Amino acid sequence: MKTPSAARxxxxxxxxxxxxxxWELRLYGAGPTPKSLAAxxxxxxxxxxxxAGQYRIEVIDLTKNPHLAQADQILAVPTLVRKLPAPxxxxxxxxxxxxxxxxALGLPAHDGGPFAPRKAEKHV
Numbered sequence: 001m002k003t004p005s006a007a008r009x010x011x012x013x014x015x016x017x018x019x020x021x022x023w024e025l026r027l028y029g030a031g032p033t034p035k036s037l038a039a040x041x042x043x044x045x046x047x048x049x050x051x052a053g054q055y056r057i058e059v060i061d062l063t064k065n066p067h068l069a070q071a072d073q074i075l076a077v078p079t080l081v082r083k084l085p086a087p088x089x090x091x092x093x094x095x096x097x098x099x100x101x102x103x104a105l106g107l108p109a110h111d112g113g114p115f116a117p118r119k120a121e122k123h124v
Contacts, residue, residue: 023047023055024083028074031063035094039078042095050107 027043029036040059047055060068062077072081072090082089082105095101102108 021054023051023085024058025055026058026060026072026081026083028060028062028069028072028077028079028081030077031061036078038094038096039080042098042101043080046095046098046101050102 025043025047027036027040029039040057043057047057062069062074072079072088074081076092078092078094080091080095080101082091085106089104089106091101091104
């Protein structure tokens with residue numbers, strides 16, 4: 001199983017807060033394929049948990065609108081494009097590796113601040 005990879009990584013400190021306070025995300029797929037559906041489900045879960053209603057997802061089916069791939073230079077599907085906050089970020093894959101997706105989007109990968117132990121870590 002392939003894990004998502006960031007086409008362009010963004011550093012969280014360089015994020016510009018969206019003027020509306022809403023994250024604008026665009027998910028490109030090619031019809032209702034298992035990978036496209038998995039990417040959408042994973043994105044919804046991630047957004048509900050980490051963005052709590054402060055997001056907008058636009059789903060683009062490239063089988064119906066192939067010309068839309070050119071605007072964001074989409075070469076593979078599924079691909080997630082973070083439009084806001086700037087800078088633009090692209091992630092290819094089913095978005096199943098939550099920590100990698102959160103990191104690529106510039107969101108904290110775990111709850112509790114930078115020094116909180118992660119699930120697999122033991123606090124000594």
